[in-house]
Amino acid sequence: MNTTFSMLDRQLYLARYPVKHQHKSLQAWDSADELIIEHVEQSYGPICTGKCTILNDDFGALGSWFADQQPAWFSDSWISHCSLSANLSANNIATQHDNDNLITIPVRAHQRLQTLPVNPELVILKIPRTLALLEEQLIQLSALVSPATQIIAGAKVKTITRSVLALFEKYIGPPTTSLAQKKSRLIFCQPDSQTLARHPTSPYPTVWYEKASNGKALTLVNHANVFSRQSLDIGARLMLEHMHVTNNERVVDLGCGNGVLGLNALALAPQANITFIDESFMALDSAHDSVQASFPQAMENCRFVASNCLETLLQNNETNSADKVLCNPPFHQQNAVTDHIAWQMFHDSRDLLTRGGHLIVVANRHLDYHVRLKRLFGGVNVLASNRKFVILSAAKR
The missing domain is CATH 3.40.50.150 (Vaccinia Virus protein VP39)
Structure with missing residues (x-):
């Protein structure tokens, strides 16, 4: 399994949790992670500490890279939480955990969308496999973001369908996309005040x-x-x-x-x-x-x-x-x-x-x-x- 992640003159050890059970062909990041990191590092100045929110970081690659920004970090997956914790420790980044064994420092990990902080400057979102989960996340985000929030989403090209883009437009604002690179692309979405004002009710559960x-x-x-x-x-x-x-x-x-x-x-x-x-x-x-x-x-x-x-x-x-x-x-x-x-x-x-x-x-x-x-x-x-x-x-x- 490839565990050496190198970008922009920086190197991290990243592995899927648990390492001992992973197939050697799998790694803890994908090309969408690379595109997100490259775009954020090259297009934004320093984000205020604690004003970045990361969603659906499968194995902690984004949380480990942006740990110094002390982001809020959400995943519905306990394995993702374990991966984030293990990868932070493997890169000598000191961590603290709460009574539920969720990371509190340097990343503030969340298991429920309702506990995410309001008014983030930047939201980084990996598109999940389940369209219903994306819809639920965008509904919850619509109550947390403002027109000043920058939203960047990433996924494999085949995942970014018309249905995905329609959900962004319905709940957040009109999206645009980047050119495809390495079989992935980015979605950019600036929250629209009129769209956010609709306060949609979630159809879930x-x-x-x-x-x-x-x-x-x-x-x-x-x-x-x-x-x-x-x-x-x-x-x-x-x-x-x-x-x-x-x-x-x-x-x-x-x-x-x-x-x-x-x-x-x-x-x-x-x-x-x-x-x-x-x-x-x-x-x-x-x-x-x-x-x-x-x-x-x-x-x-x-x-x-x-x-x-x-x-x-x-x-x-x-x-x-x-x-x-x-x-x-x-x-x-x-x-x-x-x-x-x-x-x-x-x-x-x-x-x-x-x-x-x-x-x-x-x-x-x-x-x-x-x-x-x-x-x-x-x-x-x-x-x-x-x-x-x-x-x-x-x-x-």
Whole structure:
């Protein structure tokens, strides 16, 4: 993995978190980061300390580069927060953290848009993969920026679509774009006072309704950055149909999203203890709100944990503590297709499970996860399958 970032006679060490699980072909920055840094350094004088806001800095490249400006820094991703912290430390930049382990110095890290400071001089925004998340961010920014704020956004050329530009125009002001370089380009947007005065209401979170496998009603609350935000994905539906949970089992919904797997577990076993885990804060908020709406009496048996896979629980000495881990693993990280997240999920699940506990995985058939699970656990059973998906069960021996 390339970890040496060199620009403008300056060099930084930058790596994706966690380094030990990353494929050697991946790096912690892209050409959009390079374009943003080059434009800001060449086009602006010094930004007043604390008057710069950075959003969606995937692995902390922008936060590390502009750390001396003491920017406000937002990411919905716990892994991004971990990457920023690790990269600042690797470059000998002293850090301080709050009780939630978010950085407070030199970068002020935020996990919720509502806590970002008002009237920044400069907003730097990486365009997220999810259009709904971009819309939510622009709505929140419209209440924070002024006509004097400079907004610069960057992304791969294929990401900057007419729909993206239309959102800037709808919520902030008319955008312009740079020429494409290295397959990326920039968006420039000067906030328009009339546009900002509209004070739009966010359409998020959205809510839809589903039935658990035993017929109980579920309310699914979906914040803007949740996977399969508008409907139940096919793999999750297959998992619901073949789920078995009993009261007092300790169950982990790993990569929980809106929490539908954990909700179904509560429908089947109201006294089960459910831990919802995701690296997205919006996913955890969605799962929390979904449990509150569907089974408020079960809230005391639930917890919601931000974590890179099961790392947080294992660091808290919870090895051998779970009876079941339910998992619908992702096969991408940001814009990169990768299986390292699923592989870490499987390893962590083996460590977290009690002897005789089960990891239950739903996945696309073509991913061949049964081979890896057999290697890790010594055996794997197929619980159900259809033309596209398979449910696999591996027991800790």
